[in-house]
Amino acid sequence: MKVLNRLTLVAALVLFICAGAAAQEMTKEEWQKQMTEFTAKRNDLRNKLAAVQAEVDKLKKEDADKAAALKKCNDDILALVGATPEKERAYAAKLDQIDAKINELSRLSNQDLWARKSEVDDVQKMLDEVKKDKMSVLPKYYDRVKEQQNRLDALKKSLESAQIAMTYTVGTWAKDRDCLWNIAKKPKIYDNAFLWPKIWQGNRDQIKNPDVIKRGQKLMIPPKADLTKEEKSAVRSYWKKKQAAAEEQKPAAPAKK
Amino acid sequence: MKKSIAGLVVAGAMVATLATGCSTRPSADELKQLEDLKAEVASLEREISAKESEKGALMKAIADKTALLSQCEKDKALVQERLRGM
Numbered sequence: 494m495k496v497l498n499r500l501t502l503v504a505a506l507v508l509f510i511c512a513g514a515a516a517q518e519m520t521k522e523e524w525q526k527q528m529t530e531f532t533a534k535r536n537d538l539r540n541k542l543a544a545v546q547a548e549v550d551k552l553k554k555e556d557a558d559k560a561a562a563l564k565k566c567n568d569d570i571l572a573l574v575g576a577t578p579e580k581e582r583a584y585a586a587k588l589d590q591i592d593a594k595i596n597e598l599s600r601l602s603n604q605d606l607w608a609r610k611s612e613v614d615d616v617q618k619m620l621d622e623v624k625k626d627k628m629s630v631l632p633k634y635y636d637r638v639k640e641q642q643n644r645l646d647a648l649k650k651s652l653e654s655a656q657i658a659m660t661y662t663v664g665t666w667a668k669d670r671d672c673l674w675n676i677a678k679k680p681k682i683y684d685n686a687f688l689w690p691k692i693w694q695g696n697r698d699q700i701k702n703p704d705v706i707k708r709g710q711k712l713m714i715p716p717k718a719d720l721t722k723e724e725k726s727a728v729r730s731y732w733k734k735k736q737a738a739a740e741e742q743k744p745a746a747p748a749k750k
Numbered sequence: 751m752k753k754s755i756a757g758l759v760v761a762g763a764m765v766a767t768l769a770t771g772c773s774t775r776p777s778a779d780e781l782k783q784l785e786d787l788k789a790e791v792a793s794l795e796r797e798i799s800a801k802e803s804e805k806g807a808l809m810k811a812i813a814d815k816t817a818l819l820s821q822c823e824k825d826k827a828l829v830q831e832r833l834r835g836m
Contacts, residue, residue: 520776531788632828
């Protein structure tokens with residue numbers, strides 16, 4: 494009886510081990526099934542890869558064609574204005590220079606700007622040159638040049654407003670002792686008689702001779718600042734003429750015997 | 751009764767032993783063949799994914815260039831017009 498029990502136990506153990514082994518290992522049929530399944534999948538993927546590769550090749554060609562067309566278009570535009578890389582660099586440098594100058598002048602007060610009025614004119618000359626160049630019509634420069642002109646126009650307006658900010662109506666000599674020297678000396682004007690050429694040069698349209706101003710004349714008073722080169726030169730010229738006139742009026746010296 | 755149960759268990763064990771030992775199994779070469787096939791499938795999937803990414807990037811590059819080209823043609827016409835007005 495004991496032998497029979499032991500035999501049954503061993504047989505049950507063998508049954509358990511065999512069942513486990515059978516569950517873990519792949520059978521030939523299963524292998525075959527997986528081989529078929531993966532082979533089909535591989536073939537599908539190979540076909541798909543070939544199709545995607547063909548699409549990629551086609552797109553690469555299209556991309557290269559577009560790049561060539563884009564280069565040609567850009568080259569055509571540069572050819573239209575006769576631009577070369579060197580010319581473009583020089584042109585861009587000029588624009589930078591104008592920008593810097595306008596920025597500098599824009600930071601000035603109206604009074605200081607007036608003193609550097611000639612620089613505004615110089616910048617306008619530079620800008621005019623830049624505008625004459627065919628490269629100014631290129632889209633990348635066109636708006637920039639336009640904006641520079643707008644900023645320069647704003648500066649000119651500031652100059653104009655500085656110019657018309659102050660006027661003085663000439664009174665009489667008898668009552669007001671008005672001459673350019675005395676007007677410049679007035680505390681409300683310049684408080685400095687030596688700045689009289691500023692009034693003269695600022696009103697050249699109505700003052701031909703600085704010694705002659707008329708009652709009721711409305712003189713524009715430029716902002717107070719040092720005399721500019723032009724104003725100094727006008728004063729020198731005025732004194733020379735005055736001296737020459739005085740020489741002419743002197744009686745001729747008697748001839749020596 | 752007990753004897754017959756024990757006999758059934760022993761017979762079952764013998765059948766199981768025979769079934770496990772005698773059923774056909776793939777050889778080591780065949781198993782390797784299957785593993786290689788699986789690896790190839792995985793590699794192809796990766797390759798296709800990379801190509802799809804490349805395709806997407808190319809399509810974007812082409813779209814960008816098309817837009818640039820269109821803008822360039824407009825610029826060219828504009829430059830010609832401005833030159834005529836100079």
